[in-house]
Amino acid sequence: MSEALYPVSVDVNGERREALVPARLSLVDFLRDTLRLTGTHAGCEHGICGACSVLLDGEPVRSCLMYAVQADGRSVTTIEGLAQPDGTPGALQDAFCETHATQCGYCTPGMIIAAHALLEANQAPDEQEIREAIGGNLCRCTGYQQIVDAIKLAAAKRAKGAS
């Protein structure tokens, strides 16, 4: 018995991607295995660690808790989509480099997605707001300090750029 396949059409990082997928294929597996966008990581596959976070129509979601078919007709932004067109770090990603907000790099994509969503909604978050925004993303390397510093730095740079 082979599994029934369903067509999906998803806008991923600004590009329309179409595929036939099993109903039970998770969005994280679709992104990683079908589209080979391996920047999104699976950490717990039960919605706690946040390593698989992506933006769905601009909102951060756990791609391990969604099926690929649920993303049909919607827009997904992954960590790869936050880089510059030439693949070098975007502004928020650059701030993570400046403060050394990553060690092993495994939680990093999800963390940056969460931070990106925060800064889109709140131009000048305070420390508590930053900690709450990344409170659903587990990191085992950094103790979060340099991540908080990176988000503060990115917010300050945005504010400077906007003024």
Add this chain to the structure above:
Amino acid sequence: MSTGATQDFRYIGKKRRTKEDPRFVTGHGHFVADIALPGMKHIALVTSPHAAARIKAIRTDKALALAGVHYVLTGAELCAGTEALLPGVDAPKVMRYPLAHGVVRYAGEWVAAVVADTRALAEDAAEKVEVDYEPSEYVLDPEQAAEPGAPLVHPLHGSNVLYRRKFVWGPVEEDFARAEHRLALRVRWGRSATVPIETFGVAAQWDPGQQLLDVWASIQMPKYPDQTARALRLPGNAVRVHFDVDVGGSYGVKRGIKHTVLVGYLAKKLGMPVRFIEDRLENMRGGDMHGPDRIFDLQVAFDADGTIRSLKIRALDDVGAYAGRSPLQLGKPVGAIVGPYQIHSVEYEPISVMTNKTAQEAVRGFGQSPTNYALESAIDQVARHLGMDRIALRKKIFIRKDQFPYLIPSGTRYDSGDYHAVLDKALAAADYPALLAVRDAARRAGRIAGIGIASCLEPSGGNSSFEPLFNPKNQTTTWMDSCLVRVDLSGTITGVMNTSSAGQGHETLVATVVGEVLERDPDTIRVVHADSLNALPSNSPVGSRMAIMLGGAAAGAARKIKDALLAIAAHNLKKGIDELAYRDGSVSVKGNAQQSLSWDQLVEIAHRKFHQLPPGLEPGLQAKFVWEVPTGGALPTADGRIQMYPCFSFEAHVVLVEIDPETGQPKLTRYACGHDCGVMINPDIVHGMTYGGIAHGIGAALYEKFAYSDNGQLQSQSFMDYLIPTALEVPALSIVDHCTPSPHTTFGQKGSGEAGYLGAPAAIACAINDALAPLGASIAELPMTPLAIWTRMQSALAGAKDSSA
């Protein structure tokens, strides 16, 4: 020998971006789950539901009948086809294979492996494998397990005690008899682990034409290629481990040897590339990644002025049902058994006991953090017993900076340190007088608050001296590491390291050190990870060793390059080497800068102009350096004295905790850590690991536990019940640096990979007990969960009511 030593360096100790970060922030890391080999198959596991049982039958036909399923491997076949994995101590009857054969010894133990086209199909098929079990007696309590008559986890071994020895270093009984005071305490370190966000994974591919097994793994393990080959009955050079895989966190635990043997066996047997990525359940239950689970019984002999004369420590460690290197985690603390304190004699009795639980593996600090927690608990009790201030007591008995090198009773010489200065810096950073005022004001207002202090050592420069100490048949006395540095014809530099990295920034380390020695910009230096057939010897980044060992090896190789450049210049400029000056890669005659050869010219001579090379110099421009651990190389004495690690970093923690009286929930409201790891190669990396170590220590102290039910079922099998601190539990952390260079290392560096974790649990436990003390309550067991705190508070309140009634 004071602060500011890094001012002499050009790149070392400076704020510099790392080489690794750009690929991680853009999602271009190269993790094992990103490896996709053509035709690759996937594994799911069938696991035991029982803590102990006999396997009566395994039926695989229904699983094999599913489309896309290729194979079901059981223990009978695998055990016949591979060599057993042996424990780190001399216990040859305690054999372990990746799959159970005949009996299962813990709930979650792997019984069969299903290979299918996709992970989902493999999981479907795993559910169709039928296993008949006959449950048998099991034992979960380690003290009970150590008693005669307990159900045996490995009957052939004859006992559940895997290792036991009583070491006596110095006149312990005389010192106890002479002491004015004695006290005894018991503390318990709970079963937790490092739990990286990436689970373990491994992919393997067998090439029948070359008779070669290629392995990609999320690994941090000494001798991993050798052990894989041995278990698979392959020549060592028939296994090629690719060390360019980014490891998504490890902190000690990524020792997936059984996973690798399983996957390697299947890849070779089936002639298909095979990959196994643990899911979180497999990781927590059967992934061999639980940490120490220890009961410490301590006795302290001391005088009224605070002098500690002697210490007796009995450490009973529950290693679970099998043992890799875990018994040795009782061995490393021998090298820092008195912490930063002057203690005249020590008795140490490590006992490693097996129970029907998931196997223990190496965890950050390799047993040192639990020992530090026990030591600090003892120091606090001595202070309480004498009515002495905790800080004053520590300062009285600290080894003083003028006493280094300092020989401790168990045979290790501490290299250097200034414990008084570091503790003072931490107290200043925390504003200790203000902290006291806040705590006391909170108490006056009826709230529950406490201050914790801990001063702990981080032995670093990972050696393996505990192997011969705990196993006389093992005569390992070198734990070398190495580096190859190559300058190509274009003049760019490549450093080759020989192990994988798990976030420690080794590429940055090598580039910084090589750049420092050769005076070339580290940003232009590329660092690559060799595969194991191309690699020089390495013992992997264990034991807080890479700044020392890889840093030292990279510097050694770079110095050879520099020496070659100077020799070429001397030959061509017709001068003695002492008449030459090396600057930024060019060499000129001292006092005559016009007479010089540039970097590009020297490189070209090395690569193209044999006629201009000095006699005896190899053409091309590359150098390797293999370095033995400084101070290493000796076997232990008959009474078990040994130089364990070469370098000793120090950390002093000061923490303020407030406890919610309604829920028992602790909140860390101020946290300062004074830290001395000698010269820092890259301060951002050191600080990052220290912040992370503190966060990990917060977890071990307050939240994280692999708890078992009475029938041997693991109750924390997901992140919903194994609680890792989030950004909301970890407070803003202040780290203050101090620098006492090590005399044993190239630049004065010490290790820092375990920093923070080695003192945070002790400090937080101390703070909780300081908070509970006014209620007459205390806790001597980690993790100090909100429920545990609340229960102690309620008992104390009830007791107070009873006694007032």
